[in-house]
Amino acid sequence: MSLVNGKAGPANGSPRGVAADQLRRHNLATVLEHLHLGGAATRSQLTAFSGLNRSTIADLIGELSDLGLVAEARGTTRSGPGRPSPVAQVVPEGAVVLAVEVSVDSMAVATVGLGGHVFNQIRIARSRGQFHPQTTVNDIAEMARPLLSALPAQYNLVGMGAAIVGIVRRHDGLVHLAPNLGWRELPLGEMLADTLDLNVPVHVANDADLGALGEHRRGGLGQVSHIVYIGAEVGIGCGLIIDGVPLLGSAGYAGEVGHMFVNPDGHECRCGATGCWETEAGEKALLGRVESLSAVSGLEAVDAVVKLAAGGDADTLQAISDTGHWLGVGISNIVNLFNPEVIVLGGLYHRLFEYLEHSVNEGASRALHASRKMVQIKESVVGQNATLVGASELALAELIDDPANAAN
Amino acid sequence: MSLVNGKAGPANGSPRGVAADQLRRHNLATVLEHLHLGGAATRSQLTAFSGLNRSTIADLIGELSDLGLVAEARGTTRSGPGRPSPVAQVVPEGAVVLAVEVSVDSMAVATVGLGGHVFNQIRIARSRGQFHPQTTVNDIAEMARPLLSALPAQYNLVGMGAAIVGIVRRHDGLVHLAPNLGWRELPLGEMLADTLDLNVPVHVANDADLGALGEHRRGGLGQVSHIVYIGAEVGIGCGLIIDGVPLLGSAGYAGEVGHMFVNPDGHECRCGATGCWETEAGEKALLGRVESLSAVSGLEAVDAVVKLAAGGDADTLQAISDTGHWLGVGISNIVNLFNPEVIVLGGLYHRLFEYLEHSVNEGASRALHASRKMVQIKESVVGQNATLVGASELALAELIDDPANAAN
DNA sequence: AACATTTGTTGCATTGTCGAACATATAAGG
DNA sequence: CCTTATATGTTCGACAATGCAACAAATGTT
Numbered sequence: 048m049s050l051v052n053g054k055a056g057p058a059n060g061s062p063r064g065v066a067a068d069q070l071r072r073h074n075l076a077t078v079l080e081h082l083h084l085g086g087a088a089t090r091s092q093l094t095a096f097s098g099l100n101r102s103t104i105a106d107l108i109g110e111l112s113d114l115g116l117v118a119e120a121r122g123t124t125r126s127g128p129g130r131p132s133p134v135a136q137v138v139p140e141g142a143v144v145l146a147v148e149v150s151v152d153s154m155a156v157a158t159v160g161l162g163g164h165v166f167n168q169i170r171i172a173r174s175r176g177q178f179h180p181q182t183t184v185n186d187i188a189e190m191a192r193p194l195l196s197a198l199p200a201q202y203n204l205v206g207m208g209a210a211i212v213g214i215v216r217r218h219d220g221l222v223h224l225a226p227n228l229g230w231r232e233l234p235l236g237e238m239l240a241d242t243l244d245l246n247v248p249v250h251v252a253n254d255a256d257l258g259a260l261g262e263h264r265r266g267g268l269g270q271v272s273h274i275v276y277i278g279a280e281v282g283i284g285c286g287l288i289i290d291g292v293p294l295l296g297s298a299g300y301a302g303e304v305g306h307m308f309v310n311p312d313g314h315e316c317r318c319g320a321t322g323c324w325e326t327e328a329g330e331k332a333l334l335g336r337v338e339s340l341s342a343v344s345g346l347e348a349v350d351a352v353v354k355l356a357a358g359g360d361a362d363t364l365q366a367i368s369d370t371g372h373w374l375g376v377g378i379s380n381i382v383n384l385f386n387p388e389v390i391v392l393g394g395l396y397h398r399l400f401e402y403l404e405h406s407v408n409e410g411a412s413r414a415l416h417a418s419r420k421m422v423q424i425k426e427s428v429v430g431q432n433a434t435l436v437g438a439s440e441l442a443l444a445e446l447i448d449d450p451a452n453a454a455n
Numbered sequence: 456m457s458l459v460n461g462k463a464g465p466a467n468g469s470p471r472g473v474a475a476d477q478l479r480r481h482n483l484a485t486v487l488e489h490l491h492l493g494g495a496a497t498r499s500q501l502t503a504f505s506g507l508n509r510s511t512i513a514d515l516i517g518e519l520s521d522l523g524l525v526a527e528a529r530g531t532t533r534s535g536p537g538r539p540s541p542v543a544q545v546v547p548e549g550a551v552v553l554a555v556e557v558s559v560d561s562m563a564v565a566t567v568g569l570g571g572h573v574f575n576q577i578r579i580a581r582s583r584g585q586f587h588p589q590t591t592v593n594d595i596a597e598m599a600r601p602l603l604s605a606l607p608a609q610y611n612l613v614g615m616g617a618a619i620v621g622i623v624r625r626h627d628g629l630v631h632l633a634p635n636l637g638w639r640e641l642p643l644g645e646m647l648a649d650t651l652d653l654n655v656p657v658h659v660a661n662d663a664d665l666g667a668l669g670e671h672r673r674g675g676l677g678q679v680s681h682i683v684y685i686g687a688e689v690g691i692g693c694g695l696i697i698d699g700v701p702l703l704g705s706a707g708y709a710g711e712v713g714h715m716f717v718n719p720d721g722h723e724c725r726c727g728a729t730g731c732w733e734t735e736a737g738e739k740a741l742l743g744r745v746e747s748l749s750a751v752s753g754l755e756a757v758d759a760v761v762k763l764a765a766g767g768d769a770d771t772l773q774a775i776s777d778t779g780h781w782l783g784v785g786i787s788n789i790v791n792l793f794n795p796e797v798i799v800l801g802g803l804y805h806r807l808f809e810y811l812e813h814s815v816n817e818g819a820s821r822a823l824h825a826s827r828k829m830v831q832i833k834e835s836v837v838g839q840n841a842t843l844v845g846a847s848e849l850a851l852a853e854l855i856d857d858p859a860n861a862a863n
Numbered sequence: 864a865a866c867a868t869t870t871g872t873t874g875c876a877t878t879g880t881c882g883a884a885c886a887t888a889t890a891a892g893g
Numbered sequence: 894c895c896t897t898a899t900a901t902g903t904t905c906g907a908c909a910a911t912g913c914a915a916c917a918a919a920t921g922t923t
Contacts, residue, residue: 061506062504062505062506062507063485063489063504063505063506064482064485064486064505064506064507064511064911065478065481065482065485065911066478066507066878066910066911066912067475067478067877067878067879067880067909067910067911067912068878068879068911069478070473070474070475070477070478070878070879070880070910071878071879071880073473074472074473074879074880077471077472077473078472081471089901090901090902091900091901091902094901096471097471097472098471098472099472099474099880099881100880100881100882101901101902101903102880102881102882102902102903102904102905103472103879103880103881105902105903106879106880122888122889126890127889127890127899127900128888128889128890128891128898128899128900129888129889129890129898129899129900129901130886130887130888130889130899130900130901130902131888131889131900131901132900132901132902133901133902214823214825223825224824224825272705273704273705285792289697289702290700292698294697294702294793295794296681296793296794296795296826297680297681297794297795297796297829298794298825298826298829299794300794300823300825300826301792301793301794302792303791303792303794303823303826304791304792306791306821306823307788307791307792308716308717308784308788309716310719311718311719311720311721311729311730312719313719320821321719322719376716380715380716380788381792383711383712383714383715384693384709384710384711384712384715384789384792385702385704385709386703386704386705386706386707386708386709386711387704387705388705413714413728415622415708415711415714417622417631417632417706417708418704418706418708418711421705421706472880473880474879474880474881474909475878475879475880475881475908475909475910475911476880476909476910478879478909478910478911479909479910479911482910482911497870498870498871499869499870499871502870507911507912508911508912508913509870509871509872510871510872510873510911510912510913511910511911511912513871513872514910514911534921535868535869535920535921536867536868536869536919536920536921536922537867537868537869537870537919537920537921538868538869538870538871538917538918538919538920539869539870539919539920540869540870540871541870541871
């Protein structure tokens, strides 16, 4: 939570100084974020966590309560003497967002409230054909309508977040390139805003970036603040959390790892190069290694591989292991560059994690010893919904960062 | 400048809430940093920059002036009517640091004051043999002594920063591994503190990380906040600035790019793999490509290459160009991962920049189009002293971040 | 020389947090 | 059941920092 002044300032650039109101904003945000991510907490816990005085905490909670974002209840059973501290928790309907995910094999929409409460969620399969963008946007609107009307009375919609399998410019939601959807230079942010017409801010981001955000905030990683999320459907996506903050790059294009070079003797890639990470560790690479499948492709083929692996088919296990090896080799580069604490595997790798784990670790042993030793390679905890959860967190962030101004 | 509370707090973790004193600290830091990096400024310019009230700026400058960090002078010639605004500027001797650099071919020590004012500097050649660590530390102490006694009266020494060609754990200055110095798990921070006995905080960091910091802060890059610095002596080093903040990784080991994989048909590397970036674009790769030099090695060989290139020797130019190509290929991976605005080439690449530029750009064209288009590959502006400057900035950062508490 | 303009200076208002005193709710012990 | 210790909420005044308005000062313009 940075404390950069957000109010309108003098002409040249944003003001760097900070006044008392920004201090209040920061403290409100800190308390609300803690409740949002950590669940219910007593006032005395909040006092300890924040380092603020109990009078201040009382005041902050009072304001959040007036805003309809937090509610207090009588403290439950406690140990030890002393006046019981009331338990504060977020009110989910106090701030609701619409989360959207457009992946290769499915599309999902969810209504999510403060605290990560999912009111409702729909996921539909999507064939791999390329659809006209406006058709997709209309489908999203169609899926969203019933979810929005099913929300409890008096809900407060504050934003919308969309995760897209593609390269997205953050500040305006322009989809620069989404090969698997057939989109290019598409002003998706605008289109969603216009078509859904919800009168709330629309955020669009890359799916892996949001997968990382979802895992960071809801993946039970506690105080871990350097995380790399790696997911695959057709291509390989990578999202990075550095010091607790998403790494976006200057335009939002950071984390494009698919065409990192890993294998001297690899296959030719659609990008023209040879031995790209995607070519060696992506879905197509995996499927190509399972001989009995050569005819099938896409999601059905992946499902078949999962089934074969579960059945203990030696060929399939070897194919998965080979894929894991190249996955690990790429990971070693990433470990050297970022020195993260955790690498989270999502998407395809999440489905196959138990069969991949060993060979990934073996492949990653190429990395610098000191960095390698301290990093843990794990499977996604949030699982299939990591990107959708990330999209909701993205949309909620604006409110959490400035509860007083964003709530109404 | 993050506004995280730094004062002693309750037992579990650092406090997240912020009180008025931290606000003051933030504003003092903002003003001082602006003067430190941007040079002299009138009060009215500071008012515009910070967004704070004129009374507040007057008060802040008053405090910085009382601390001996800033001095005001009568405003010089101005255009337009109105009462002239006094010009504030930093007092270099108000906060002085000792900056140290231990590279492969040289060692340097400098006394640097606020505003980046270099009081004195010594650089000595260093042969490539491996020296006992304590000998090196003693040499540094020896070099530092005359510099410290040559400082103006009443100077205030506030810290020391050391740049090391090796992998350094940030929080305690442990040199995990420095192959070119022959060091391993060496508590250099402690050794410097004990031997120099200056009674100030000692910071140790990787040379490329500090090169990046030096370029970011004194490289005339203005508001650019996503920078990758790439330097080479024997190996390739990489330092990253993300959103204006150094990327260190969870232990400080981030940016280890030397063994990134780039060339399928490459040479064998000392790490055991084949086609590492270092093997293809490092010093040895370059020297190996210049046939007429094959016997010579080290700094003399590099000097010879520079001379041959300046003389227009076709073989040499081709060798440099080939090296540049592989440098560019590695850069394309980095561009894809970080989406930076500027890549700064230092060290060996700085010396050869005019001969490399074209082939580096060609090699980098592999990168994602959108990211490639927006990044500029430049040569270092600070030049040979980038890492030394970075070391001084590192040591000064503590004071700038909290002028009131760190100044005395 | 009068005026407009910009900026420093001063004193008070406002905002936000802290701290002390008091009130309240629980557990433990007799 | 009553008393006591303890932890925490509540209240109100103190304190710190910034903002604001009125005034003063220094400069350019006419």
